[in-house]
Amino acid sequence: MIVGGGPLVTRDDGCPFLPDGAVAIEAGRIVAVGPTEEIRRRWGEADFLDARGGLIHPGLINGHMHFYSTFARGFGGKGGSAATFTELLERLWWRLDKALTLEDCYYSALYAVVEAVKCGCTTLMDHHASPRAVRGSLFEVARAVLDGGLAASLCYEVSDRDGPDVAAEGIAENRAFIDHVAASGEPRLAAAFGLHASMTLSDATLERCAAAGEGAGFHVHVAEGPEDERLCRERHGLSVVGRLQRFGLLGPRSLAIHCVHVDDDEKELLAETETAVVHNPESNMGNAVGFAPVLDLMKRGVLVGLGTDGYVSDLFRSLALANALQKQGLADPDAGWTEVPTMLFRNNARIADRHFSLPRGRLVPGFAGDVIVIDYRPPTELSEKNVNGHLLFGPGAVNVVATVASGEVLMKDRCLTRLDEPAIAARCRELARAVHGRF
């Protein structure tokens, strides 16, 4: 198939921008990118998805997501308000996750996939928890991702908070899924080894995780709230990043999520070990955990990506918030203009490269055929130099009119072609009622 007929942003350094471009996709992969006329001449038989002057862009990548947060929407939990981030975890998230069944894992993920397609996101790095339904949960989430036609890296968040048996099940689930992905050769799936956070993991469990996850990357929340860092120093005499390093859990395939409270030594350790960091601006603000020093991390050479942390599915919104947050947090109206779009449009693709067998997030031959069309008619000149300025202040997720993943059209003219959104949402509401009843 061909997607063409509009300004095309490749996100590749070699040829970043075509004023009227097209991308040809065959067997799920991009085979050519060039002027629309030329590409149509070469592949005259191919199906043509006409962007009608809209912006053609690589499918977006979400660097950190929790599919299961679907069932928290509109549900504040029970038992009063939380004064701290840890209380919020205890009162809402660590009760909600225990109410999930395997069917809940599937449907919460499927609904999140629907939203991702509608927001132009084609690849997600998910972090899953369902302590009363651990075994098989990643396989149910993977089934939802593939049923929806997207790509995802999955992991189960191991924690000691629900006792040793659940921790052991989490370790086994990560290992089973890592082995499954390696054996399947499915390019749309990747696996990491999930850990909740230092504050809910004993040394003994971390040691078992390090052994069981050998060869995989570790996907872990790092110093999200001040408690994680404080408790780590009190209990272990180490910083959070230092503790992860002691157990061999850092490295280029590992994802350190948040890093709000890391000190200079921890920043250097993240840079030295080439560990990627994922920034989640709306979640950080909403949970009032603090201001993540992501520009400083980038200056030190750390690869920093952008995620939504299950707060929302809309990466355009996260981009805008990250941009404003850096300026507000650093009291500098000039902060982050280049770095923030780099997190979403460049670094998330580099993070995905470290996880998936097929490269994603750029419109380049050999990459996954993930393309979106954004309905946008710029009021000022649009070029390779200012495309990020247009995307920061112009279109939003609702302007994504077409989503193509692995060469399959999943949404056209804002209509989903593969998933039945009303039916999925109706089943989710039934399941969510039961989840909230068990809460």
Ligand SMILES: [Zn+2]
């Ligand atoms: Zn998270």
